[in-house]
Amino acid sequence: MRDFVIGAIGLVLTACWTGSSSAASGTVEHGHGSRRNVVMIVSDDHGLQLGCYGETIIKTPHLDALAAEGTRFANAFCVTASCSPSRSTILTGRFGHATGQYGLAHSYHNFRAMPKQTSLPKLLNEDGVRTAIIGKFHVLPEEMYPFETLPGNARNPVAMADACRKFLAECVESQTPFFLYFCTIDPHRSGDVNESLPERPNRFGNIEGGHKGVVETGYDPDKMVVPPWLPNTPESRAEWAEYAQSVSRVDQGVGRLIEILRQTGAWDNTLVIYLSDNGPAFPGAKTTLYEPGMKLPCIVRDPAAKSTGVVNEGLISWVDLAPTVLEAMGGLTEERAKGFHGRSFLSLVGCDDPQGRDVVYGSHTFHEVTMYFPMRAVREPRFKLIWNLAAPLPFPFASDLYNSATWQAALKAGPDSPYGVRTVAQTMGPRPSFELYDLQTDPLEQRNLADDPAYQQELKRLQDKLRAFQKRTNDPWILKWERE
Structure with missing residues (x-):
């Protein structure tokens, strides 16, 4: 399935198209009415x-x-x-x-x-x-x-x-x-x-x-x-x-x-x-x-x-x-x-x-100017791949999130204490280069399958899809596939 289609927009009839061309798509007539x-x-x-x-x-x-x-x-x-x-x-x-x-x-x-x-x-x-x-x-x-x-x-x-x-x-x-x-x-x-x-x-x-x-x-x-x-x-x-x-x-x-x-x-x-x-x-x-x-x-x-x-x-x-x-x-x-x-x-x-x-x-890529942590992701109905391009770096926290009572209490509880479905330490990072999740069996994204031998074909397929997306959308960070 093509990721996105560029064609004669508004001239394609679909199973859900209803009404006249001007009312249903708004692409044919240009009068205000x-x-x-x-x-x-x-x-x-x-x-x-x-x-x-x-x-x-x-x-x-x-x-x-x-x-x-x-x-x-x-x-x-x-x-x-x-x-x-x-x-x-x-x-x-x-x-x-x-x-x-x-x-x-x-x-x-x-x-x-x-x-x-x-x-x-x-x-x-x-x-x-x-x-x-x-x-x-x-x-x-x-x-x-x-x-x-x-x-x-x-x-x-x-x-x-x-x-x-x-x-x-x-x-x-x-x-x-x-x-x-x-x-x-x-x-x-x-x-x-x-x-x-x-x-x-x-x-x-x-x-x-x-x-x-x-x-x-x-x-x-x-x-x-x-x-x-x-x-x-x-x-x-x-x-x-x-x-x-x-x-x-x-x-x-x-x-x-x-x-x-x-x-x-x-x-x-x-x-x-x-x-x-x-x-x-x-x-x-x-x-x-x-x-x-x-x-x-x-x-x-x-x-x-x-x-x-x-x-x-x-x-x-x-x-x-x-x-x-x-x-x-x-x-x-x-x-x-x-x-x-x-x-x-x-x-x-x-x-x-x-x-x-x-x-x-x-x-x-950024949130605050000090928060450089580029990530790219491809998400399908079943599988999702996240690429952490700066994986060796600790995951940076936004100032309001870090100072919140929720997170400060979690820090006091210690790195091994639970933070939802993860631990405090896992929430802070560092993160692996690739995170692959089967959302059908793991909707909370708890089990990273990127190193699982049984999922290497899926990993490679989604990596190729992600790289093609970067090329198609002129992403400067595509260079990270080749070199730091």
């Missing part, structure tokens, strides 16, 4: 903790309702579990190793994409689409992403939604197609101290600007069930409770935004995408290419889709998002498609056929 508007909601550090993904404690009724009206992708992946490079991929459809957005953009980290590259807002602006961002931006250079900026407190998703009302109403009134990039900071760890729990620093909750309009759900740390990749300790449960609270804030913001889309008359012609930039901000997830860091929620509600409440098992990647949005808005030409590393998955919305979506790739 034939396009969908698009709202892309990107939360910060949110894993698969939603009711529609099987979560039983954290309350996400609005996101669950969105999934009931749309398509839930069961196998959706970021390409790197780090904020800036992940967001750059979302907005360019290209891997960070090719754009130059290798790590965090803010402060002294100062990673930025190379000059003279295009982006989703640039292309949409060329098509007469009004593009706006509210909330977290976190990519550079700013001129590469020519959004109209809407003011709003990114720690209050409900207030963010209210701040979008004027923009949405204006677009509907003027019949101008719009792309709204709605980016919360929740549930990102804030690094601030929650005064209600002064003995536990580096909390998720952040009172910046307050949470006016948000109904605090209230989660009892003693009743929290942490995922198996986290230690079941009082510190971990307390932090997980605050993470749960911030997830519920995001959910309420999504609910308010949908309400405003309905009130302004935009809902019936607007495609809504919900996703996260990377997994939760805990050691074992964020900044890793393990499943908790990469495997994320993706819910898409398309008014042109024939079926609702659909679950699609196809593997999709964040490099696919930009071409998907372009196709929905009528702007994905064959020439533009050649500029992306991904391909549109619009035909999968409202469809349970994975249509050959059987591989995604990961590419991580």
